Amino acid sequence: MSTRNYPELTLRGLRAFVAVEETGSVSDGAKRIGGSSSGVSQQITALEEAVGAKLFDRHSRPLKLTPAGQMLQAHALKILKAVANAQAELSEHNLTDLPKLTLAIIDDLDTSLTPALVTGLQTRFKDCFVNAYSGRSDHIIELLQQRVADICVSANIPEDIAGFHSIPLVREPFILVTAKNLITNKQHILEELEQAPFIHYSEAIPMGRTITQHLKRVRFNVPQKFALEASRSVIALVAQTNGWAITTPLNLLDAERFISEVDVFAVPFPAFSRQLYMISRALELGNLPNHLSEECRHIIENQVIPRFANIVPHMSDVIKIIKS
Structure with a gap:
């Protein structure tokens, strides 16, 4: 009596199956x-031959699991989780021979965070070549998605978050920065702001879009005559035009040399904030992202926050570390 050779379940096939189900x-x-x-379709077909049943209803959009697919999903997630845990444990040993690691750090933290992180990595991995980029959040995420960077620190997270590991690091509020002595009466601060030039972050960058959206929500409409990307340029123009801007503590640190020419206040309308994250591709670097996130928190808590408290003492506690 002849027996039929059915295809075997493979990890590659299970990963393709889970990716199709989730997307x-x-x-x-x-x-x-x-x-x-075409490769993913072949993997799904092989899985269906292995289990002897259709896994997806091809007529639905988005694709939906059949009863057989629902049953396989439960097993697939358990199998992939067990494999991921094993890979993470093994990678901890293998990372000692890591040949190269590329970081991408949001430019707000580049000068304060990057040197300390790179130094720590080269101490930890003596033969590892450490490369570092800096830039705005959306560009940094693109570097990670394109596999140019291995780990990034950003205020944005990828839209396809399931393929990445995101660790919250810090939360900071948006703050008001005005030219020195622009505000003469805090009881009428909004009226005084309406009479002064508003220096805006360009809406081509996430920072500018976030600020614009919030001003619309609180119905504070001001004409926009200037739009810049770099915090140093924004704060310099605030001082030069006797104007004002909305920024964050970390961005203000990037323009620290202008601090004597400006005043700093809480925003005079409902507060809003942003978070920074350490992001890496899932299942590739073991516990290294977790170790680096702890180092980042330590650097921010012991170096960055005291530096901001020194230049803006009345806001010494506004930057909050997010504990793991």
């Missing part, structure tokens, strides 16, 4: 795992 399409699933649509 709802073969093409998006392929993008998530860095493969081709």
